[in-house]
Amino acid sequence: xxxxxxxxxxxxxxxxxxxxxxxxxxxxxxxxxxxxxxxxxxxxxxxxxxxxxxxxxxxxxxxxxxxxxxxxxxxxxxxxxxxxxxxxxxxxxxxxxxxxxxxxxxxxxxxxxxxxxxxxxxxxxxxxxxxxxxxxxxxxxxxxxxxxxxx
Numbered sequence: 575x576x577x578x579x580x581x582x583x584x585x586x587x588x589x590x591x592x593x594x595x596x597x598x599x600x601x602x603x604x605x606x607x608x609x610x611x612x613x614x615x616x617x618x619x620x621x622x623x624x625x626x627x628x629x630x631x632x633x634x635x636x637x638x639x640x641x642x643x644x645x646x647x648x649x650x651x652x653x654x655x656x657x658x659x660x661x662x663x664x665x666x667x668x669x670x671x672x673x674x675x676x677x678x679x680x681x682x683x684x685x686x687x688x689x690x691x692x693x694x695x696x697x698x699x700x701x702x703x704x705x706x707x708x709x710x711x712x713x714x715x716x717x718x719x720x721x722x723x724x725x
Contacts, residue, residue, distance in 0.1 A: 575669055575672050575673060575676075576603050576604075576607060577703050577706070577707075578672070578673045578676035578677065578703070578707075579603070579676060580595065581676070581677075581680060581699065581700050581703055582676045582679055582680055583595055584699065585680050585683055585684060585696050585699065585700070586679060586680065586683045614661055614665065617657060618640045618657070618658075621640070621644070621653060621654050621657060622640065622643055622644060622654070625644060625647035625649050625651065625654075626647060626648055626649050627646055627647050627648065628647075628648040630646065631646060633646070640654065640657075640658050641654065641655065641658045644658075666711075666714075670711075673707060677700070677704070680696075680700060683696075684696045684697060
């Protein structure tokens with residue numbers, strides 16, 4: 575989302591880029607991203623600490639994930655399952671919507687540019703970011719599908 579905002583400012587307000595994206599603004603974006611991640615992960619700690627663990631504490635894989643740890647508990651983990659299902663879906667949906675809005679605004683601004691060269695340059699600037707977004711989301715989809723097939 576931060577990259578989409580950067581591209582939006584670079585294309586829609588190129589002359590004000592350095593006044594909009596000051597070091598202070600970039601710091602606020604970084605703090606916002608960190609705070610969002612913290613707010614998403616913090617409930618997992620409390621959801622797991624409320625569970626009693628009476629079986630083995632060995633996770634059958636090499637990464638420690640919320641549901642993998644919750645499955646070791648000998649209590650109802652339905653809240654953990656719903657949190658583990660809903661929060662990532664809502665996070666991805668909100669990210670996709672905000673990125674789509676950003677790129678819609680960018681495309682509207684690009685197609686209003688008078689010269690073809692300017693349009694190609696602006697689209698080329700965004701092309702690498704779009705590829706990174708696609709690779710990131712496709713990689714996550716492949717990971718989710720692979721994980722669901724192993725369970």
